[in-house]
Amino acid sequence: GQNIDQPTEMTATEGAIVQINCTYQTSGFNGLFWYQQHAGEAPTFLSYNVLDGLEEKGRFSSFLSRSKGYSYLLLKELQMKDSASYLCAAIRKGGSYIPTFGRGTSLIVHP
Amino acid sequence: DTGVSQDPRHKITKRGQNVTFRCDPISEHNRLYWYRQTLGQGPEFLTYFQNEAQLEKSRLLSDRFSAERPKGSFSTLEIQRTEQGDSAMYLCASSLDPGGSSPLHFGNGTRLTVT
Numbered sequence: 001g002q003n004i005d006q007p008t009e010m011t012a013t014e015g016a017i018v019q020i021n022c023t024y025q026t027s028g029f030n031g032l033f034w035y036q037q038h039a040g041e042a043p044t045f046l047s048y049n050v051l052d053g054l055e056e057k058g059r060f061s062s063f064l065s066r067s068k069g070y071s072y073l074l075l076k077e078l079q080m081k082d083s084a085s086y087l088c089a090a091i092r093k094g095g096s097y098i099p100t101f102g103r104g105t106s107l108i109v110h111p
Numbered sequence: 112d113t114g115v116s117q118d119p120r121h122k123i124t125k126r127g128q129n130v131t132f133r134c135d136p137i138s139e140h141n142r143l144y145w146y147r148q149t150l151g152q153g154p155e156f157l158t159y160f161q162n163e164a165q166l167e168k169s170r171l172l173s174d175r176f177s178a179e180r181p182k183g184s185f186s187t188l189e190i191q192r193t194e195q196g197d198s199a200m201y202l203c204a205s206s207l208d209p210g211g212s213s214p215l216h217f218g219n220g221t222r223l224t225v226t
Contacts, residue, residue, distance in 0.1 A: 008151075012205075033214060042202065042217035044153065050212065087153050091222045098144070099215060101153035 004090055004102035009109045012078055020073045020105045022088035030093035034062050034073045037085045037104065046073070046086075076109075083109045113137070115218035117203050123195055123224045131189045132221045136205030143186050144215060145178055146202040147171070153203055160186060193225045 003025040012018040022096060031050035035043035047055055049064035055060065061074040073086055085106050089099035115136045136143050146154035155174070158168045162183040172178075175193075176213050180186040191199055196198050200222050204215035 031212060042219045043215075045216070048212060048214060061224070089153075096159050096161075098156055098159055098167060100156065101146075103153045104223035 004088060004100060006086075006088055006102045006105045008103070009108070011110065013081060014078055014109055014111050016036040016078050017074065017076050018078060018107065020075070020107065022073075022091040022102060024069050024071070024102075026069075026090040026092055029090060030071075030097060031061075031091045032064055032071050033087075033089040033091070034060075034097055035065065035072075035089065037087060037103075039050050039084075040109045041086055052081045071094040078109050080109050080111070083107060086093070090105070115203055115216050117201075117218035117221050119221055120219065121222045121224075123226065126193060126195060128193055129189065129191045130193060130223065131187055132184045132201055132203075132223075134188070134203030136184070136186070136203070137207075137216055138184075140205035140207050140216070142181070142206045142213075143180055144184055144204045144206075145186070145188050148200045148206065148220070149198075157188075157201075164170075173179060177188055183206055193223075195225045198223055198225045 034046040036065035037043040048082045055062045059076045065072045085104040087104045089101040118133045120198045135225045143160045145157040156169050158178050160180040175191045178188045200220045202220045204217045206215045
């Protein structure tokens with residue numbers, strides 16, 4: 001089975017840095033996605049981690065520790081438009097490689 | 112790349128009616144997924160196709176739900192005898208790589224309201 005946990009809500013100030021954590025318990029873990037979802041819109045892909053370490057992509061970085069079942073998404077130089085829900089999704093190896101999503105973390109960026 | 116498109120965007124129906132949603136994936140993608148999302152929750156997996164074969168279904172998918180992908184291109188999701196608990200956003204996604212590393216590309220969803 002799979003269990004994914006992330007905080008429900010976070011707030012941060014424009015220009016700051018925020019870290020959104022995700023822990024997972026996934027048998028046969030094969031990788032983890034991070035998605036961004038603005039209210040009323042489709043989730044959009046941000047990053048994919050399969051190996052331990054940090055993947056940097058512009059203002060966004062994602063980290064994975066397979067041994068700890070832990071990932072985080074780091075957002076730098078926050079902008080108001082970064083206010084959204086951030087979803088982590090763990091992929092189980094074998095079979096259909098179907099991503100299982102957490103409930104999402106609602107990030108509110110204020111001036 | 113025109114993206115994943117879903118139709119309709121919104122559907123309001125009365126309890127007990129049948130509804131059908133359509134999804135057109137990105138043309139070269141062989142994998143197609145249906146998810147359901149309610150307010151404040153992440154997407155919940157419903158079912159998955161590889162080409163025209165439906166390879167996995169969630170326990171969430173009761174016998175009132177059926178999905179097809181007849182020619183390995185577009186897909187339909189039908190809900191029979193709708194219930195108020197079926198009210199949700201129904202998301203379709205497609206991807207290319209069978210190894211799990213290819214990200215899912217989501218459509219804008221069909222928002223179903225059952226009254």
